[in-house]
Each structure stands twice: as C-alpha cells, then as structure tokens.
Amino acid sequence: MKRYKSILTVVAIAILGIAAGAGIKVYSILHTKSADILDAIESSIDSGSAQYAELKEQGRFNILIMGEDDVEGSRRSDTVLFATVDIDDKNMRILSLPRDTRVQIPGHGVQKLNHAFAYGGPDLLKATVEKYLGQPILYYVVIDYNSFPAVVDILGGVEINVEKRMRYVDRAGKLDINIQPGLQTMDGKTALHYVRFRKDALGDIGRVHRQQQFIKALLKKVYDPRILPKIPELTAQMMKLFKTDISPALAIQLAGFAQNELGRERIFFSTLHGQAATVNNLSYWIGDTKAANEFLNAPLEMLISGDVAENRNTNNFAGLSLSYSSAADENGNGKASGTEKKPGQVMKKDELLDLVRSMPESIAVLNGSGKAGLSGEIATRLQKIGIEVVMSANAKHFDYKSSNIVYPINAKPEVVETAKILGKLLDIPSSLIRSNNQAFYPSVIIGHDNQKLMSRIDKLIEISTQ
Template sequence: MKRFFKIGIFVVLFFALSFGSGFYFTYKNLVSNKSNTNGQDSFFEEAEKNGHLNILLLGLDAGTIGADEEHNRHRSDTMMLFSLDLKNKKVNILSIPRDTRVVLPNEGVQKINAAMAFGGPKLAVETVSKLLNVPVHYYVTVNYEGFKKIVDAIGGVEIEIERRMKYDDNAGNLHIDLKPGLQVLDGEKAEQFVRFRHYPEGDIARIKAQQKFVKATVKALLKPANIFKIPKLIEIVQENVKTDMSPMDMIKLANFARQLSEEDIETYTLPGSGQYIGGVSYFIPEENKVRELIDEICYNKNGIKVAVLNGSGYSGVASEIAKKLESMGFTVVKIANADSFDYDITTVLYPKEKPEYAKEIAKILNNPVIKEDEDSKDDITTIILGKDIKDN
C-alpha cells in the first residue's frame, strides 16, 4: 500500500510554499524525506498540455467522539475542488455541499460527505470525479486540529464577521460564540467560523463563509512576515495532513503558486437546491448547470459544440474520439458517419471566425487539417475522422 507523503493543506501551503526562501526550504525538506510513490506518473505533464490540474481538498470532521482514532471513520465536513489553470495562471475553487445526494458502491444513496467515511480518500475522489465528470488528479485531507494549528502559526486570519454566531453542541464538544465585526481569528475561533451551520439560507451560506475564509487566509499568507514561519507550517502539516502528491509535484505546484495573486483566485458553488427525499435533507445538483460550470472552470471550453463524423471506415472510432472530447469538457452534439469512408486525413472544420475552437480540438488529434467551414450556419465545429486516426 502506498504510504502517504504528508506535505500540505492546499489552502495554506499552496501559497506558503511559494515564497523565495520558503520555496528553497521546502525543496530541501521534501527531497530529504523518502516517499514511496510506487512509480506513479505525474499528472503535471498532461495537465500542462490540457491546461488544468484538479486537486480535491477534504476537511475532515471529528468522527465518532470517543472512538479509537485508528478505526475512526471521518466524514468530509468540507469538500472543495481546486482546478488549477496552469496555462493562464488561475485557480478556480468549486465548493461541493456536504449533503449532495450521490450513490456510493455497496452503500446505495448517501450524502457525499459519507464517501470519505466508507472508502477513504479513494472513494471520495472517485465520487467527485463521477459527479462532475472530470478527472481528479490528487487529494489533500486535513483535520481540524491541523487547521487550528496552521491558523495560529500564521498569526491568525483577519475577517469581517457579518452576523452573530452562537451555537453549542455538548455531545460533539463544539461551542461557537462569535460576534459581528472585523477581527483577527485565532485557530480556535477560525474553527468556529468555518463550522457554523445555522444560517437561514442553509449550507450554501456556510459554503460562502468558507470561501470567504479561504481568500482571507491567502491574504494573510502573502504577508512578508510569514516567510519566516514556513518551517513551523511544514512541521504542523506533516503531522496533520495527508496527500497522494509526490515531492516533485509539490515543487511544481509551489512554482505555479508563486506566480499568482489574490485576483487570480475565483470561488464557485455547485449549482443545485435542497430537497427532502424520504424524510432526509439532500442537496440535488442541477445537471445542466453543473455541466456548464465545469466546462467553464475546469476546461475553459465554455460549451464548445462538436460534431464527430467517421470518414475512416474504422468501426467505433467516432465514439472513442467523442468520449475523449467529452472528458475534456467539449459538448458533443452529433456522432455519425461522414458522406464517405474515403478520407485519408482527419479534418477539423470550424465555424466562421472561430479558429480557436479548432486549435483546442486539434490538441487531441494527430496533426489534422484545419479549415474554416464557410457553409456553416451554426456554432458547431465538425471533425471528419480520416484513416490516419489510427495513428493517434
């Protein structure tokens, strides 16, 4: 079994590792630690071609109070997909409500936060990937003890609290007591802020509060004084954080992060609404809106429509190419045979004045011919597969 290489809560170290001396320290620290990656290939090379790398952040709850930690089953109290646009140097953060209704293998209908409890990070990654129809390349998990220690290590996080937050859960040992106003939250109060759930608007308001906290944390981390706190941060996360990233991938991640500013980060929430089903409260995603949003934030395709025509005569190739296009965020509107099977070279016909569509599609094909479709009356890019498709 692969050992976890404990190297960082993404929200925090993604930026903390980026500072000059901190970057050097991190490099030395990571290289000096041995990690068994079992020959796992880096996703960075492929992501640099296609533009996006997706990392799932799982903030774990306290689990069952009093349970032996070795056998405790933690749910994900917070679930965020970080989609890194490596080409345009941007980060999109998609929050997934913990009550999102999904079907888990062998467990049936469940809320998505149960995936972590039933199958650990592996099942959580698989569930999110299936829900959003996107690849999830890596995961990062962090518990609340680690979260509090990290906030304390960076000197707290300044944030404007908009409402009175008061709640006591004696069974869960959770006590929240925050007053409105601009203030610096230490680790204890930061935990109260992100865990508060009793909003009139429900869990969506909680998600917005968490997103607000993420941006405030980034701002705090970018303070020059925090450069000197990086050794302490790394010590904390090594004890409280797990990830399947390799050391070299973290170095690449840090190199990417140091090129970002606050303006390069955007936050989103999974589209949908709350419903009671069988007496249980669920969050039900709106599939069409989810697809549109994913196309925008994970692919930058914004719903580019594609028709795939088989002009090669090879059975099944149009469906294979269509499936690959869909996995990259394109919207395939037609799969059919071309007017003949005599095409030798694959051709991409793009709508008038939309050559950028063809360039995006050409990335997955083997040097296709690219032409403007002068007769096109709609906004559809057409691929006519030739016999050279077998060389792909």
C-alpha cells in the same frame, strides 16, 4: 491509492510557496517551468488514463480536498472541495460540494456525499466525485481539523468580516460557538468555529460560503511578505495538517507555480449550484452538474470578465448568491473581480500617434468569435492607424465573449509593453491582458463584443486622420 504522505500542498502551496519561495534552498525547484511540471506529472501516471488525457490535452489536473473531522470517535468529511489546477492558463478553480449533495456512491446506492468518506475513506469519496462530476481526479488532500487552529495562530490570525452573530452550544460535543458580528482578526480556535458553524437558516450552504470567505482571507494573509520569518514554524505545523498522495518534489514545484504565476485574481471559487429538496424524508442538495462543469471548463478570459452565463434557478439559495468569485473579491457575493469595465476614453491625435510609435513589437490578430473574415478586417483597420500586423488567424476556440490581449509566456519586456499599449489603444481592461502558452506574438483576440471593438478602432482611425 498510494499511502498518505504528510507534505504541503494545495492550500499549503499558497502558504509555503508564496511566502517562502525566495528564501529556501529549493529555489531552483520553485522556479521550475510550467512545461517541466506537466512533464513530471505525465511521467508518473498511466498514459492510457483519463487523467493523462486531460493533462495532455488541456494542461490541467484535478485535486480532491477533504476536511477530516473526528466527531464522537467517528471520522467524517463534511468539507469537500474539487480543485482544478490549470498549468497552461495559469489559474485555479475551487468548487465547493455541499455535504448533503445527492450522489450515487459506488457499492452503496444513492446517498449523501459525505457518507462516501465514512464508508470508504478518501478512495471512495474520490471515486464518487469523479462519477458525479464526470471529471478525472489525479490527486487528493486530506486536511486534519485538529491541527487547523495552530496554523492560523502561527499566521497571526486572519481578518474576516462576520455578517451576523453566530451562536451554538453542543455540550455533548464540547462545542461552544459564540462569534460576534463585524470585522475582526480571528485566532485559530475562532476561525475553526467560523468554518464549522451551520446552525442558521442557510445550514450547510451558509457554512460552505463561510469556508470560502475564510480561504480568501487566508490567501490574503499569506501573500503578505511579513509571513516569511514564520516559515520554519509554519512548515512544521503544516506537516501535521495535510495528508496527500502528491510527491514532495511535485508539491514544491506546484508551490513555485503558485508563487510565480498565480495572483489572487486567478484563483476562483464557486459553490455547486442547486436546490434543497426532501426525498424519502431525507434532506438533500440536488446539484446542477451542468453549471459546475461550465465553471470548471469556461475559458479563463470569460471568468475574468464575468461573461460566464449562470442558471438563475440554481445560483441562489435563500438570498445567498452561489455565483463564482475570485480570491481577490473579498465580498464573495458577486462575480469575479474585473467585471466592471471602464468606459472608453477618447484620446487626442498626438497621444494616439505617440502610442502607436512607441509599440516596439508587431502584433497578431486572432478571431475568437467565429465570425468569418473578422481577423482580416480588424487587422486592416489596425494597419490604417500605423500598427504593424504580422498575422491574422483564428483563435483556439470561438467562445471569447470579451475581446482580450495575450502574449507569450516568459515574453521579453518589449513584447509585454506592446501588449499593454495595445490594450490602452483598444480600451481593453488590464484584467484581460495576460500571458498565454498559445501566443507567439502580442495578440488581440476578437470576442463576441467585436462591434464594440470595431467602433473603437474606427474612432482611432478618425482621430489619426484629423
């Protein structure tokens, strides 16, 4: 593995890129096109590797994030995050892997996941997670806990709602955690205690949940433009916090991607589903890798709409939900934001006709449900209310549970406006109206809720002929 290069990346992408994008000299790099980022990565890796194949076929790559801690002179990693950065569909997915996850460590047999770092550092932990999830990892990031509090203090602290009192004393380890319940702004020291605490009934799973809550609070903080004046000081501290094999130029490009393309609602979190078990008198977390890969590979619109099916036997631990959520969902105990859909509202004839006439562009209809002939059927109905349809075809897959609307990346305002009007006409939530690199026109993608969509259009036809 390449030598450590202390630069900003991943979480730093959010902090530096989102906060500083408009004001630093690397403006042009921060505004690099998505295709250029993919080209830059492709040119730096082996064209015969699994990482290259995933990048070429799906427009995404994976990063392993490790929290490094020094406990009584022993380096260990009790925090392991698997992050997928999707350049094509503009989202990030972060999967927390509990430290006690039962895995096969190359050369060491079946062990707990965090033992891999102790045996062979980032290289061995990376190889272990690749084997476990069956997903190639392109880059790694190591976070130094010793520099962690200073970053939080520079940001002015983070606001977190503590669910219950957290109390633990380890005099030998010089650790005294005493955090009261309630909403509070944590300084760096308190935040570090918050993400380290595991001495309750939920153990490491509870700590994983709190770590996700902290990252969400951190992201909320760094989206605040008032952070901009603190960038020089923040950057200097970040240099101490992160070690990675991502090049500085690529890190800046990814910062621009995060700033320009990723909102908090497009950053998703999940914990490896599973169950606690005792094997040979050792406690383990038996992970559900099938559920993990469903989260990592699900189409974006399914995550946004909350349509990803989850195994009820493994998505809950001692009353704590392990279901996925977005960074915009600060409660973090349910599914991603956007799962609640507003009921359809019937519009009057004049309003309907005015909306149709105000659509500046033609549209396409794509079949994302797999039902034969559906795109042509929907296109014909839309034409009856005066919408100009220039193409009907199949979508790139048939797994769309909910109908949604897409438009080309970097589309002109008229195209975006057409997509928004179409969404209003068809009663499709704004969370399901998005840019997509596969789109050539503002397009409605028909999902498995096609009967609902058909009923909506039939009602519009009825209104238009009154």
